[in-house]
Structure formats: C-alpha cells, structure tokens
Amino acid sequence: MNLIPTVCYMFCTGEKLYKLVVLSIGLLCVLQAGLNITLRTSLYGCEDTEAVLKNMTKERDEMMKKLTTFADYSHQGWVYFSGSFYYISLEKKSWKESRSYCQQRNADLVIINSREEQEFTRRFRKEIWIGLTDREEEGIWKWVDGTPLTTRFWGRDEPNSHKGRDEDCGEIKFYDNEKSWNDKPCDIENVWICEMTLAL
Numbered sequence: 602m603n604l605i606p607t608v609c610y611m612f613c614t615g616e617k618l619y620k621l622v623v624l625s626i627g628l629l630c631v632l633q634a635g636l637n638i639t640l641r642t643s644l645y646g647c648e649d650t651e652a653v654l655k656n657m658t659k660e661r662d663e664m665m666k667k668l669t670t671f672a673d674y675s676h677q678g679w680v681y682f683s684g685s686f687y688y689i690s691l692e693k694k695s696w697k698e699s700r701s702y703c704q705q706r707n708a709d710l711v712i713i714n715s716r717e718e719q720e721f722t723r724r725f726r727k728e729i730w731i732g733l734t735d736r737e738e739e740g741i742w743k744w745v746d747g748t749p750l751t752t753r754f755w756g757r758d759e760p761n762s763h764k765g766r767d768e769d770c771g772e773i774k775f776y777d778n779e780k781s782w783n784d785k786p787c788d789i790e791n792v793w794i795c796e797m798t799l800a801l
C-alpha cells in the first residue's frame with residue numbers, strides 16, 4: 602500500500618504523477634477482472650465465493666478512492682511527504698483565516714509530530730503559521746487537533762509574549778535553527794502550511 606506514495610515522492614510531480622495514478626487504476630481493474638475469472642472458475646460452487654468477490658470489490662474501491670485523492674491533491678499543488686500532503690501558501694493571512702483555508706480543504710494547519718516533519722517545515726525558509734495555539738488557556742500550548750505539546754522546538758527564550766503582547770499563535774520563525782518556533786499575535790498575517798494526513 603505504501604509503495605505508490607513512496608515511488609511518487611521520489612519520481613513524480615504534476616502530470617507524471619497524474620498519468621501514473623491513471624495507469625495504476627487501469628492496471629488494478631485488469632488485475633481484478635483476471636482474479637474474478639480465476640476465482641469463479643476455481644471456486645465455483647463454493648458458498649464463500651460471493652463473499653470473497655465482495656471483499657475484493659470493496660478493497661478495490663478503497664484503493665481507487667485513495668489513488669484518486671492522491672492524484673487530486675498532487676494535481677492541485679500539494680506536496681507529499683512521509684504520510685501527509687502539505688500545502689504551502691503564497692499569500693498571507695491571519696492564523697485563524699489560515700486555519701479556515703485548510704479546513705475548507707479537509708485539512709488543518711500543520712501539526713509537527715517528528716523531527717523529520719520539523720525539518721520539512723523549516724526548508725521553506727519563511728515565517729509560517731503552524732497548528733499551535735494557547736488561545737484557550739494562556740501558557741497551555743496545544744495542537745489544533747487538541748493534543749498537548751510533547752516534542753517542542755521553541756526558539757531561544759520563546760514563547761515569550763514579547764513586550765507583554767498577546768502572542769497566542771505558533772509560527773516557524775528562526776528557520777536557520779532546529780529550535781525555530783515563536784509565539785506571535787494571531788492577527789498578524791503570515792504564510793501558512795496545511796497538512797492532510799493520508800491513511801494509506
């Protein structure tokens with residue numbers, strides 16, 4: 602199941618990826634037709650045959666749905682990395698507006714779960730909104746999915762509510778360092794990263 606996204610991350614972009622996905626769907630259909638014939642021949646009379654075929658059809662439909670999602674997001678300029686699709690904006694918005702943009706596309710602001718994902722977000726070398734906030738309770742930082750912060754990459758002396766400002770939203774700021782996070786007033790406009798996790 603993970604082979605296609607891995608191969609595509611290595612070799613595919615845009616049109617190439619789209620063609621690969623279409624080709625994959627076609628091959629799947631041919632494969633299933635062949636298997637159907639084989640099964641009908643060898644299992645004719647077995648009461649489990651219909652159940653097996655039904656299960657295969659369900660698996661095929663799920664696979665096609667995932668491939669279609671993969672093709673759609675790639676075609677719209679999202680980038681695949683290690684199990685998720687990411688959208689890096691060109692325009693700037695407040696933290697809340699940035700989050701709305703992601704949510705309208707079945708995604709959310711990026712949640713950084715690992716050092717690899719942290720490195721991924723830094724490579725864009727911009728001040729970028731991430732899905733981190735302490736708006737609910739000052740000083741209690743949470744990700745947008747409600748999970749508490751466990752791995753932290755705060756910059757030096759951050760979060761600091763600089764000069765007494767209300768800095769309730771998290772961003773990538775010090776992108777030259779692994780410790781790159783900063784807290785910042787949520788109404789300031791930044792670029793942002795959306796993340797949509799794929800269950801492949």
Ligand SMILES: [Ca+2]
Pocket residue numbers: 685711712713714718796
């Ligand atoms: Ca993530």
Ligand SMILES: [Ca+2]
Pocket residue numbers: 759760761762763768783784785
């Ligand atoms: Ca700060």
